[in-house]
Amino acid sequence: MNKSLKSAESLGAMERKSVRLNVNGQDYSVRSPGGARLAEVLRDDLGLTGTKVGCNAGDCGACTVLIAGKQVCSCLVSLDQAAGEAIETVEGLQADSRLRGLQQSFVELGAAQCGICTPGMLMAAAELARENKAWSRTEILDRMGGVLCRCTGYTKIVDAIEHYLSGAALPAPKAEAGEVGGRLTKVDGLSRVEGAARYGADATPEDALYLKAVRSPHAHARFVIGDVAKFVNANPGVIRVITVRDIPGKNEYGIFEHYRDQPVLADGLVRFCGEAIAAVLCEKDAVADLDLASFPVTWEPLPPVSGIDGGLDPKAAMLHASRPDNVLTRGRMIRGDMEAGRGRHSVSGKFQTGYVEHAYIEPEAGFARRVGDRMEVFVTTQTPYMDRDGVAHVLGIPQTEVRILPSAVGGGFGGKIDMSVQPLMAIGAWLTGRPVAYVYSRLESMRVTPKRHPSRIEATMTCGDDGKLKTFAFHADFNTGPYASAGPIVANRVPLHAMGPYRVPAVHCTTRAVLTTDAIAGAFRGFGVPQAAIAHEALMDGLADKLGMDRLEFRILNSLMPGDSTATGQELSSSVGMKECLEVLRPAWNEQKKAVAEFNKGNDRFRRGIGVGCMWYGIGNTSQPNPSSMRIAIGADGKITLFSGAVDIGQGVNTIMVQMCADALGVSADRINLVLGDTDRTLDAGKSSASRQTFISGNAVVLAAEKLKESIRRLTNAGPDSKITFGQGKVLVSGAQEVSLDLGSLPGDGEGNVLSEVGYYNPPTTDLDEHQQGIPYASYAFAAQFALVEVDVLLGYTKVLKIWAAHDVGRAVNPTQVEGQIQGGIAQGLGLALMEEYIPVATDNLHNYLIPTFGDIPEIEIHIIETLDPLGPFGAKGIGEPALVPTAPAILNAIQDATGCRPTQVPVTPSRLWQLLRDNRGS
């Protein structure tokens, strides 16, 4: 008999009495159990998916709604408690004419990036906006403090609320806003503030099965699965269990084809706590009562291989037969004579960083559907094309038979490069023929997906009497966890960046990624460079102090300049803004230096300090082809469509592409229709990572636009200098004479487009030779930030009072978005410096893993430096990762300045700093 029907009956779904809910002024009758969480009822029963679920535990505030006018977490309110109350959700905001202005303010002022926190933010703000009083900034923070945002760094959110409360009109959109350099309103902003954007968990079909993974409670263990049929029979609503033997294709995946070492389901051996060993597919109704603890499995725990030393221990278990020493990969950058070149002054240091979690507010989610012999996957991802290939690989079908439909992405930061929910749900849908949805719990999201690599670094820097750097020696060991993920990227990128944005004649930088049974480490904003920057910036301070030089001036003296060569022998001919970044900070730096000395005179307990951090960052993949293709098409009616496979993970690439496309074609931005990542319709734009989309996909857009204009000139026999004007249904070409091209007269393709051109851009990089010489990146971003901190030495508590940030972005395509990236990057850098450390299992929720809240962000002063990279589209480089890199070094250097003690381990928690200060006083 049909098992799903039987199970629905035995669950007693029929007996439930209905409950009346009043949402946004409308009455609904709901049949869910009285104890169901309101968030779930709103989303699943009423289809009001504007309310988001980020943690299901009160920790993120994404689910904030108003009940009787008060903000509450709808994930903590039961259906019975909500019954009969007036409930308001983001979908109801539009109806309130006043609050519509709040939404507009959010869109116009850049308060939403990925937008997953936005509904919660708006509801929290709605509560206070209705109270008639004058709000101070602190009072606003107190009311908003319960909602987390991982993208914006909060500043623009508070600005938007303040602006709205002030009653002032929003700046009228300028006609030229759509041009490059203008503050074009985020093109997908409205859908964010209306709660209409569909994220990974927001589009699950009615008839979907839900997937739950059985995961290992041990870091390292053998296991045997028992009687699965019995488990299925004992659990009404469970349709099927998937184990290793059911996988149709290859049981392996990974970012690199030659490093596909991660199994979809472990095969008798687990290598980290949380690794999946089986998947259970069940009906929606059965999910709540499903008890995976009763899954038949026998564990034989093995000694964990923990930490870098644990992995390198000759007695440690070998985690992969192909890597007998548990070293996944090594990286190096060796150049010049380290012995002969050594300077008279030398400083050394050892540094340590822990796992850092991306903590995007949207957990991994999506659904898969089998369509004939094809597989469609709707999923939150940074890499649709890699997903397509990876899913095809595990299903054993051609890549062309997989279609990836990226959802709106609620934050990525590198964490949604690896596949997560994709393989299992695709296998489930393939085997059952039913759509299969999989939404990670917060615990899964934290335990199972890759993190920032923990590092242990030793470095020595020398300089001469003149202060010029001479040599730099560096070795970093990274704990890469049990599987490759982005480990090789980190090991290769770090040696090239480890000396910092300085002229150093001789360098000896090596790295090693060590396999362990701790959490998987992979891609996270900066790929290991933020860890390395902590080391080089500490040593820069050390040398400046030795020479008695000002720390900022010492950096200016050593900054890379146009005409300098990097360690790989690449000559940087232009667009090297390091020195400009430092120079623009100089006046504030000198002023603060005096102010700090003044403040500290009268204060023993509270000590202030300033610290500067610099960075450089190669845009795009290291020495590897990483092309992007973008297509622009014109319809018979003159409609312009940009087909973009570049995923907007909140960084705003959609808006950037529209601006560049509009500017390149000479039309206003509202003329551009955007068709987004759908692997059947768009072309491969590569990953949204390595800060590459603006530079690489931007170039592809510009090339496509050029080609389009060329073909128009060809069709009209116009000269290369003729001016092209895109009108309705026709294109005007004015050169020697004026010609009008009637678009309707041209033959159309299947999509109704008459002209279509693809721009393909692959940055001009080269492989590095055996001496690591070559061109690893086509373009580099530079930045300097300085932090002012106040340390309570009695409690070891650090408060960051202000950060000044100067970033050479080549060209700011959209200043609002550049500011947003910088503010958000600084928030993450501050977290890295002061509070974030993922400890496997111990901190796998947002209660124990702390990311900065509204109240932790200092004032940020931004200076955008435009050096116009000749290779960049309109001169632009990238900003995504550079924003984060200098922050932690600046804060650590400021703590050292304030206390005289050098923190060498992050995060510098109060307890740790207190201990450090005590140990130093003792010695």
Add this chain to the structure above:
Amino acid sequence: MDYRRAENLEDAVRLRREMGYPFVAGGTDIYPAIENGARFPGLIDVSKVEALRGKIRREHDAWIIPALATWSEVVAADLPPQFDALKQAAAEVGGRQIQNAGTVAGNICNASPAADGIPALMSLGAGIVIAGSSGEREIPLEEFVLGNRKTALQEGELLRAVKVPVRAARCASAFRKLGARRYLVISIVMAAATLECDAGGRITYAGISVGACAARALRLAAWEQALLGRSIADLHALEVAPAYLAPLSPMDDIRGSGAYRVHAAGVLVREALAKAAVRLNEQVS
């Protein structure tokens, strides 16, 4: 999950005796616990029980805080300075959403060592009114919270209200919380101090309580003793003797080391005392 709604006090007591499920008030502790793996066959919702609701009010020589009083209600209530510590603690619980839903009773009955509401009430000498099938009984808060997640509630009993003795006119209190970020943070340590003095500024009552430094919040009796009879004007002169902090036995955990916690507790208590003294001075002068 079998979700029952108690209509009144008797109903709540009966359901609890018959079913044994936990109560749910604001749900801000119990629902996260379920997400983190706790399994309950059912819940008893007391949030609509009239006898547990109502305003925070004075009845004779005691203030009554009904079980279902939320942290936002505590902050908004019109209360004398002896409640400053409680109000300050309330404003530091989670974020606004948690304060709008979380209740005083839930905080106490959940009995987390890091419950922010407990030290403030303990320093005030609060008592707990317990309702059960055989009527009501009252015990001091210190005897109510027995340890980490352990209370003195017996089968079928629930917390009906918190009772705080009305202190003399010259009484003030203060709270200090230390966390690794500004909002939504579980305390590394927190401390509350209540001071009462006579017309001459001599301390007649001192209540000091510290949380997150043992399995439950504790009072620091030796420190309290040392304050009695002193003038609030020379409070700061009192050196912290190691014996004052002797009852504390904190663990090393992700939030901080035990040694750090003891040290920080000393600092926070001194700060809370100083803050309370300032407030008292305002009243004396």
